[in-house]
Amino acid sequence: MRQKKSTEVTVGLFVLLGMGALFFLAMKVSNLSAFNDEQGYRVTAEFENIGGLKARSPVTLAGVRIGRVERIELDPETYNANVVLNLYASFDTLPTDTAASIYTAGLLGEQYIGLEAGAEEEFLKDGDVIELTQPALVLEQVIGQFLFSKAEGDE
Amino acid sequence: MPLIEIRDLHFYRGDRAIFKGVDLDIYRGKVTAIMGPSGTGKTTLLKLIGGQLVPDQGTIMVDGQDVHRLPHAQLYELRKRMGMLFQSGALLTDISVFDNVAFPLREHTNLPESMIRDLVSMKLQAVGLRNAKELMPAELSGGMARRVALARAVALDPMMIMYDEPFTGQDPISMGTLVNLIKRINQSMGLTSIVVSHDLEETMAIADEIYLLSGGKVIERGTPDTLQDSSSEWVKQFVEGLPDGPVPFHFPGMSFEDDLLNRKAVK
């Protein structure tokens, strides 16, 4: 069979183009470039209420993304949520009294965990637990509290 | 022992009986012709011999093997020893003449390209088209396409060749060439040829033995000479090309008078 060289070359180019498109989609379009998990270290934080937090939600410090939520489990004894955070290995100077709170991005946006650095001299390592946590704001509770305090204030 | 033995062959297509008990012998080294009016299933017979179709009853033995009992691999081995020339040539249209003839060689042997080149040239030389090897099938005339197909059919030096209506629709020159080729190739390569045709003159010129089929049965068998002298009505009509006889001119049904009268009655 006379296989033209040009045919093989164009097929090769086609495959390259296809793979290039996939690569572009992977790197520029999706969050793949943020997957540097192998070098990350894990810490756990316990929350009373995680609100709308999901796996792969961002973890930030001063607004800068330093990791993601790896998984969320229910603790059968304390009835709280144990959230495992996967933090980038490059940010390994978080004091052990760092606080974790759940915030909402924008008014109706996604929920994420914001960390606030503490003052201790020792740093968080793989497997440590963040002690200070603040649960997500549940709108109904806030309104309820507001009404309650308003009612009290009127007396 | 005949190369091909067909015994009590029955074959139906839907409800129509194509063969109702046919016995045929094809002898080695001879050109055997199978003739008959159109639609008597001559092409079907070739497909049955080649194992592409399975008979409803009866056996076909090729070189001592029951074609339809063979497992897949053995059937394919047997086919390598059969050459077939289709009515249209059936060349692969996307490759050149050279590649077409080289096709069976490349598929079934591990011969180096240099040898293949020589073999193909030889086969094409035998059919007179060696210098056409770069052409594409679309650029060939009908007659040339058939000759290329013939070269391809003999590429693996088969033991037999089946020709499906090789003379149909050919101009006198191509016809003459083909007739000549079939006879020559049969003799020079010691092949067994089966020619299915309804072209009387040409077939009679080269056949050693002729089978005449009609109505699903063999109605006559013999050499071209014995056929000429036959007393059977069928044979006479066929050999002399009479418009009416055992094969009727009018399509069977209502008589002409009734038809006209009926129409008149309805009005």
Place this chain on the structure above:
Amino acid sequence: MGTIQRLGQWAIGTSERLGRGYLFLMAILAGIPGSLFRFSLVIQQIYSVGVLSVLLILISGLFVGMVLGLQGYNTLVDFGAEESLGVMVSLSLVRELGPVVSALLFAGRAGSALTAEIGLMKSTEQLSGMEMMAVDPIRRVITPRFLAGFISLPFLAAIFSAVGILGGYLVGYGLLGVDDGAFWTQMQTKTDWYDDILNGVIKSIVFGFVVTWIALFEGHDAIPTSEGVGRATTRTVVHSAFAILGLDFVLTALMFGDV
């Protein structure tokens, strides 16, 4: 009773075709080891099926992306959310439009060409001829084309999505003034490699399998006349469209049903 009779006949005929189609698929798959051995045949087919479709995919992808940019902007601007245009364009393309539209275009261009080619080979007795030359036409002719379609479509779908996103960017940033950074960063955050892109790739792999199978079967099963081949090509396009859209629903429900 005529209607019921016809319905019954149709049902029997359809089951018959499905059965033949299934057996045909088994024969194709059985020919895969042999075809991989003769990979040059597959490459030749990838050329005629994949490479020659690229231009169509590029242009269609670009326009679809640009329209998405326009329409998306018009809708989002009412909610003050035009910065999410990037997300909208990328998710629409990567999850749905990329795999589905490229599969439909593929069925129309490459699928119908395959059907016509095989149907023509059947009617000129080339397939019969090959059989008589002891060459299995499935292994030599059909399976390489199957592999080619199966391999090409995911690449084509990826190209479609990529070009579409660029088209959306051109319109959004270039024409409508959406913020450059917001377009890409929001997209990157919200488009998930596994859930969105890989799922889209899986969809196009499934589509490639089914569309190529349908195209080859219709060609192989066609009545070997010019009318028969013509009808077979139409059937390829129609059946492929049904299959693509139906499978898309099923796959989407499976993949994105419980996010």
